Amino acid sequence: MKRGARLAIGLLLAIGFVGALFSLRGGTAVPADLSSSTSCRACHADVWDEWASSWHAQSFTDPLVLAKEQSDNFRKQECIPCHAPAPVFESGLGKERVIERFSERELGVDCLSCHRNYGTIVGPGTPSSGAANAPCAPIADARLASPALCAPCHNQHLTVDEWEASSYPKAGVTCLDCHMQPVERTNGDGTTRRGRSHRFPGGHDLETLHKAFTLRTEIQEGANGGKVLVVLLTNSGAGHNFPADARHRALDLVVTLQQHDGIELPPRDGGRGYGRERGTARRRFRNPYREETERLTNKEQFGRENTQLIAGETVAFEVPFDPAAVARARIELIYKLTPIQLDDEGARIHDAAIELR
Ligand code: HEC
Ligand code: HEC
Ligand code: HEC
Ligand code: HEC
Ligand code: HEC
Structure with missing residues (x-):
């Protein structure tokens, strides 16, 4: 990427951070730190544990990927983008190219890769009732649950094109129906809501x-x-x-x-x-x-x-x-x-x- 483009993104990021701070409503806790996925862990321990057991969490440390004939410990720079990605909401959904991340690469495809959009956290199209007052202030966006989220990384391997050509889209069956099973989550006040497992089972399962x-x-x-x-x-x-x-x-x-x-x-x-x-x-x-x-x-x-x-x-x-x-x-x-x-x-x-x- 050109240096100018990088600077522009950096500037937008900075504006975003300030925006996130101001979007906090009175009385809510400290804002979530959007510079690192590790900050999500304290409040979303269950999601974190599922993700940590997924291959998304291993994508930068996976021995198969590090192998000499593969990325050769990521000496092959062209392998970095999808295996240590910057947020896809920022680089572009659908069949856009993914951009590599420069920090905490060992976290692989982390929370921010899928949930950060500059200064905000993207939440499900149908947010839970608790989301309105959440410290991370998630903003609902239906694109999070769509195959367009998976496409930047998974269509190089043609998976999204193949799904589009099948009978599943017409039947309303998307990637999430098979790869993000519903799970029950417990809110802070003891009530429950429906979440989705972040284990992403595939060929290793x-x-x-x-x-x-x-x-x-x-x-x-x-x-x-x-x-x-x-x-x-x-x-x-x-x-x-x-x-x-x-x-x-x-x-x-x-x-x-x-x-x-x-x-x-x-x-x-x-x-x-x-x-x-x-x-x-x-x-x-x-x-x-x-x-x-x-x-x-x-x-x-x-x-x-x-x-x-x-x-x-x-x-x-x-x-x-x-x-x-x-x-x-x-x-x-x-x-x-x-x-x-x-x-x-x-x-x-x-x-x-x-x-x-
Ligand atoms: C930012 C890039 C990125 C996005 C977005 C992304 N993935 Fe992945 N995904 C990867 C990478 C890289 C791996 C391979 C990790 C490894 O094994 O080293 C992977 C692995 C997987 C696997 C596990 C394969 C196995 O080996 O068992 C599944 C299933 C999967 N992704 C589904 C999805 C679905 C469904 C979406 C959309 C909701 C999605 N992914 C979004 C990059 C991404
Ligand atoms: C455009 C995104 C993208 C780029 C660039 C990319 N990968 Fe991947 N890689 C993925 C996705 C997505 C998966 C998991 C998908 C699947 O299995 O269908 C994956 C899986 C893998 C796996 C299998 C991991 C396992 O545990 O089985 C290996 C090995 C791998 N990639 C090596 C590489 C190498 C080597 C490069 C550079 C030459 C590279 N990748 C570049 C997206 C990418
Ligand atoms: C200080 C605690 C806290 C931190 C830190 C935090 N969150 Fe949240 N988050 C919450 C709470 C509370 C909710 C509301 C969920 C509920 O309904 O109980 C929430 C909601 C969400 C939702 C929407 C859930 C829904 O069903 O609409 C997403 C997505 C989310 N968080 C992602 C993140 C990510 C990614 C991070 C890390 C950058 C993060 N959160 C950091 C407390 C936190
Ligand atoms: C590969 C992309 C991807 C990654 C990585 C990812 N998420 Fe998600 N997440 C999603 C999608 C897609 C949904 C929306 C599901 C829906 O609409 O029902 C979601 C939903 C959520 C929700 C609300 C539903 C629930 O299960 O409670 C929370 C909270 C959340 N994510 C937090 C996180 C945190 C924290 C991390 C890192 C540990 C993380 N996510 C990593 C794609 C991802
Ligand atoms: C009807 C259920 C279903 C739907 C819909 C579906 N998948 Fe899968 N997927 C599977 C099954 C079953 C497997 C295991 C067999 C295989 O590897 O083909 C799998 C495997 C995978 C893998 C693992 C490949 C590997 O090498 O480990 C990835 C990545 C993946 N799917 C991504 C996606 C994406 C992205 C979408 C949406 C465009 C999607 N899937 C839609 C059922 C589904």
Whole structure:
């Protein structure tokens, strides 16, 4: 950013702080310190604890991000903006670019990243009754609860575009419905109100991963007296592509056929490459990064470069077998945080054996 623009923002900030001081009504406690998220902790301990357990709180200290081949301890400056962001209400909502923060970067995506708008705190579109007299003087703004808040950081990985293209917006189902579950909060006077969890569960959370899909199997007649095991995998619960994220994640559907004597059939394509330790047949769901050769292979094999499951989509994976030789099949769905993880390092979110009669 140009020095002039930075100065202008600084000036606006200063005006904002003064504004916040004057907006306090008589009798309220000390104003919240809008220069650091740590000031929110004293009064919002429950929200703080949820946030502290979230990946938003780890975004600047996450070992996966710090790795040499990733941000190299953030020596790659272009990685800083979303992982230690200045408030998005200030840099622009929707598909605007995020600006890096220069203080307390270790707090990652912190309270102020989402709640500060220069000199004020942004609150929910439907504020609680207590909010009117709150020391932090939140100003209600419906944009806080909208996907436009998530977009500056999450649309680089295309998640918001994918949601927009799905049937969820029409049904009124937004990011918050699946990623910010309702929780009960206790006010100072002992009464309760409805809040929203700040844990933001996603790909690191088994329960959330289990909600993303349904899997069915069918056995059909094949060629020359053979049969075909058809595994039908549906993205039935993610409001965007599954696995979400245009860069890191991979999902492997692995089918292992077993003979009557228990011996497993080797891979159909002969190879046991790195990260493919198991299975007779495998299909990978993933959006390969930029110029990776996997894009071309996908295009040849499946007619599309990106094999992520689109919201609502069902893919049929067909594994032909000889019923005289094969007795059963093991079907595994392995979710990998990075495409280079080994089968045993991933999360096995489905694992079942079926008899092939
Ligand atoms: C200012 C940037 C920013 C904003 C705004 C933001 N996020 Fe994030 N979010 C991140 C970053 C960076 C991570 C990755 C942290 C890590 O794992 O290192 C993340 C992680 C997540 C994860 C967890 C993924 C996992 O690995 O389990 C979910 C879910 C999520 N965000 C949802 C949302 C939703 C929904 C919104 C909007 C309400 C939102 N985020 C707003 C930057 C942001
Ligand atoms: C435009 C915003 C943005 C920028 C710039 C950005 N990231 Fe991220 N990063 C995110 C978001 C959002 C997530 C979580 C999203 C998800 O998993 O879909 C994330 C997640 C990650 C993760 C996965 C973390 C985990 O625990 O699984 C890694 C690794 C990562 N980023 C590395 C980088 C590197 C390296 C750079 C610089 C080359 C970078 N990021 C730049 C937004 C960004
Ligand atoms: C001195 C105590 C105090 C501090 C410090 C404080 N808040 Fe608050 N905040 C409150 C109280 C009290 C409410 C009213 C909530 C209620 O209804 O009980 C509130 C309300 C809110 C709301 C709106 C809740 C709603 O349902 O409308 C948001 C958002 C919020 N605070 C964010 C923050 C952030 C972010 C910080 C740190 C910059 C912060 N607060 C610092 C006491 C505080
Ligand atoms: C990734 C963005 C994001 C971060 C980070 C974040 N919030 Fe929020 N917060 C939201 C959204 C979105 C809502 C509005 C939910 C709604 O409209 O129902 C919200 C609602 C709230 C509320 C009112 C509802 C409730 O659950 O009580 C409070 C208070 C609050 N946030 C405080 C904080 C504090 C304190 C922090 C830091 C520890 C924080 N938030 C970090 C996005 C965020
Ligand atoms: C109908 C429920 C639903 C909606 C709506 C939804 N998500 Fe998700 N989201 C999921 C499920 C389930 C997962 C876990 C499976 C996956 O990673 O795709 C997930 C995963 C994620 C992740 C984690 C990716 C990772 O790599 O760890 C991010 C980030 C995310 N969603 C952001 C968003 C954003 C931003 C929106 C709104 C534009 C949104 N989600 C809307 C259900 C939903």
